Amino acid sequence: MRAAITAVVLLGAVMPGALAQAPEARAELGRRLFFDPLLSSDRTVSCASCHKPEHAFADTTQVSKGVGGKEGTRNTPSVMNSTARVTFFWDGRAGALEEQAIFPIENPIEMNLPMATAIERLNADQEYAKAFNELYGGPATAKSLGRALAAFEKTLETANSPYDRYSQGDDAAMTDAAKRGRLLFIGKANCATCHSGEDFTSDRFENIGLFNGKDLNDRGRGDVTRIEADAGLFKVPTLRNVAITAPYMHNGMFAALREVIDYYDNPDARVTGALRRDAKLDKPLQLTEVEKQDLQAFLEALTDDRFRKSGEQPNGNL
Numbered sequence: 391m392r393a394a395i396t397a398v399v400l401l402g403a404v405m406p407g408a409l410a411q412a413p414e415a416r417a418e419l420g421r422r423l424f425f426d427p428l429l430s431s432d433r434t435v436s437c438a439s440c441h442k443p444e445h446a447f448a449d450t451t452q453v454s455k456g457v458g459g460k461e462g463t464r465n466t467p468s469v470m471n472s473t474a475r476v477t478f479f480w481d482g483r484a485g486a487l488e489e490q491a492i493f494p495i496e497n498p499i500e501m502n503l504p505m506a507t508a509i510e511r512l513n514a515d516q517e518y519a520k521a522f523n524e525l526y527g528g529p530a531t532a533k534s535l536g537r538a539l540a541a542f543e544k545t546l547e548t549a550n551s552p553y554d555r556y557s558q559g560d561d562a563a564m565t566d567a568a569k570r571g572r573l574l575f576i577g578k579a580n581c582a583t584c585h586s587g588e589d590f591t592s593d594r595f596e597n598i599g600l601f602n603g604k605d606l607n608d609r610g611r612g613d614v615t616r617i618e619a620d621a622g623l624f625k626v627p628t629l630r631n632v633a634i635t636a637p638y639m640h641n642g643m644f645a646a647l648r649e650v651i652d653y654y655d656n657p658d659a660r661v662t663g664a665l666r667r668d669a670k671l672d673k674p675l676q677l678t679e680v681e682k683q684d685l686q687a688f689l690e691a692l693t694d695d696r697f698r699k700s701g702e703q704p705n706g707n708l
């Protein structure tokens with residue numbers, strides 16, 4: 391990684407022209423592709439149809455509609471803050487962003503376009519053909535398409551929320567409720583054991599009890615590894631911007647953050663017969679009403695400023 395960065399920097403110094411601007415230009419190409427329905431069979435669906443920019447690039451419905459109104463079974467997650475992720479999809483079946491992009495294009499219930507056709511369309515378009523040629527040294531390929539989309543997605547990092555400013559020492563950046571919520575998050579409510587680190591994810595697969603083999607029968611990681619004990623494991627999602635990415639969980643079963651908090655407070659009250667649920671969730675948390683509100687206030691403090699509606703106070707998450 392370091393070697394690659396050094397090489398780019400050195401080349402940039404020698405050739406201050408196109409190559410030095412390549413990262414930005416590649417991200418810009420990726421942005422155009424992300425919003426372009428050309429990548430779907432009937433030219434009606436783009437990546438942004440499901441990954442909506444104003445909702446941190448997540449969708450607002452339980453499941454999204456692809457070409458012909460077809461629906462899948464999983465909720466569309468945010469694609470923000472993906473740079474540091476090590477696997478993609480709720481079951482982690484893709485190992486890199488560059489590789490992930492191919493799946494939705496070819497998926498019959500999403501964009502339903504064979505990769506060969508996608509590449510033909512891109513190379514038949516003068517502007518795209520020119521851009522791929524300049525930035526990736528040849529006609530578009532599945533590989534360079536994936537790289538361009540990933541270059542754009544990697545610009546979608548957020549580190550400018552009330553929580554971030556609070557962490558950097560601005561004590562007034564979070565409300566008292568959010569501050570109390572933070573202590574619950576890392577303490578009594580035990581959230582930080584899985585939602586850890588800068589992006590609030592351990593990048594591991596965990597079972598929070600949303601698999602019972604009956605009405606909840608998405609096996610998640612188990613279908614990827616083919617190991618029975620993995621059925622019910624899902625990737626721990628980042629919680630950055632979570633207040634604007636409802637509904638929640640791999641199947642979108644919770645419509646609001648409060649429902650998520652009520653679930654964690656007492657999982658058995660909501661789901662019966664959960665299989666292999668993590669032992670950390672065995673004992674009800676017994677959160678009081680105020681504690682639930684505080685925890686929610688903390689989650690709301692993780693929203694990047696770019697999504698704050700004008701007129702709202704910078705720390706106005708209550």
Ligand code: HEC
Pocket residue numbers: 424429435436437438439440441454455456457462464465466467468469472477478479480481487490491494495499500501539543
């Ligand atoms: C029809 C809706 C739809 C379209 C169109 C779509 N996606 Fe998705 N996207 C989803 C869903 C649903 C998931 C989760 C699927 C799963 O986990 O099995 C997902 C997952 C992802 C993820 C993984 C995020 C994570 O945290 O694991 C990325 C990245 C992504 N999509 C990028 C794209 C790109 C790039 C495009 C366009 C080429 C695209 N998506 C088009 C619905 C869509």
Ligand code: HEC
Pocket residue numbers: 467575579580581582583584585595596597598600624625626627628629632635637638639640641650651654655668670685
């Ligand atoms: C044992 C690990 C673990 C613990 C503890 C945990 N989570 Fe999670 N969290 C997960 C996993 C895994 C998912 C995804 C589960 C799924 O979709 O089936 C998730 C999903 C979520 C989501 C939905 C995010 C989205 O984009 O859909 C929220 C919100 C959330 N957790 C908040 C919390 C809070 C608040 C706590 C503490 C009360 C907590 N979590 C404790 C592992 C954990």
